Amino acid sequence: MRSRSFIPNLLSDERKLPAKEKWNKRYANFNLTERLNVTPFLGRWLPKLPQRGLALDIAAGGGRNSYALARRGLTVNAVDISCQGLHLLKRRTSPGWDIQPIALNLERGWLPKAQYQVIVNFFFLERAIWPILKSRLAPGGWLIIETFTVDQLQTKMARQKYIRRDFLLEKGELLEAFKFLKILYYDEGEHQKGFTAQLVGRAMNNE
Numbered sequence: 285m286r287s288r289s290f291i292p293n294l295l296s297d298e299r300k301l302p303a304k305e306k307w308n309k310r311y312a313n314f315n316l317t318e319r320l321n322v323t324p325f326l327g328r329w330l331p332k333l334p335q336r337g338l339a340l341d342i343a344a345g346g347g348r349n350s351y352a353l354a355r356r357g358l359t360v361n362a363v364d365i366s367c368q369g370l371h372l373l374k375r376r377t378s379p380g381w382d383i384q385p386i387a388l389n390l391e392r393g394w395l396p397k398a399q400y401q402v403i404v405n406f407f408f409l410e411r412a413i414w415p416i417l418k419s420r421l422a423p424g425g426w427l428i429i430e431t432f433t434v435d436q437l438q439t440k441m442a443r444q445k446y447i448r449r450d451f452l453l454e455k456g457e458l459l460e461a462f463k464f465l466k467i468l469y470y471d472e473g474e475h476q477k478g479f480t481a482q483l484v485g486r487a488m489n490n491e
């Protein structure tokens with residue numbers, strides 16, 4: 285059937301593109317009202333977060349989590365490799381929200397040199413930035429992460445679509461990597477988007 289063969293071809297073509305082109309192409313098709321709602325896990329923790337200070341949204345994409353943090357009162361550095369995504373994010377920013385889009389390839393293992401009260405990282409895995417996250421968190425700063433684990437490989441989505449194993453967390457990997465934080469919440473399992481690990485931690489005040 286025509287529709288069946290069309291989808292795998294599209295995905296396999298997209299797979300050959302470098303990350304920047306692939307995501308630029310995707311965001312070019314987004315409309316102004318698409319994916320505006322905060323991710324449910326961040327939404328749950330939002331009321332506990334500070335209402336002032338600096339936040340970092342890692343791989344911010346179309347900005348759904350940046351908007352939630354800005355609405356809460358935080359100044360947000362939204363970093364992403366896709367200029368198209370950041371352009372969309374900027375166009376959808378409401379007056380009064382303080383969001384600075386920053387185009388950056390996170391594979392290079394670099395993050396803006398600032399101290400953040402909140403860092404969020406949703407549905408993007410780049411281990412190269414993990415060693416510097418500690419130095420970017422202000423004392424008492426919050427780190428909130430959710431991304432897919434290897435259990436996602438067993439799902440229908442993984443069978444339909446090519447998923448790179450190195451873009452998935454191994455079991456217990458996130459908790460081990462951030463054990464220097466005070467862990468407030470950790471869970472691995474099936475959540476709204478699939479099999480993910482969710483972590484909330486805070487930098488110790490003397491770190």
Ligand SMILES: C[S@@+](CC[C@H](N)C(=O)[O-])C[C@H]1O[C@@H](n2cnc3c(N)ncnc32)[C@H](O)[C@@H]1O
Pocket residue numbers: 303304307323342343344345346347348349363364365366369388389390391405406407408
């Ligand atoms: C699945 S989306 C998640 C977007 C956002 N965190 C969210 O949950 O809505 C992955 C994001 O990672 C970005 N990305 C992919 N490779 C990247 C890289 N090397 N450096 C920075 N951003 C990258 C993409 O442009 C895309 O916006």
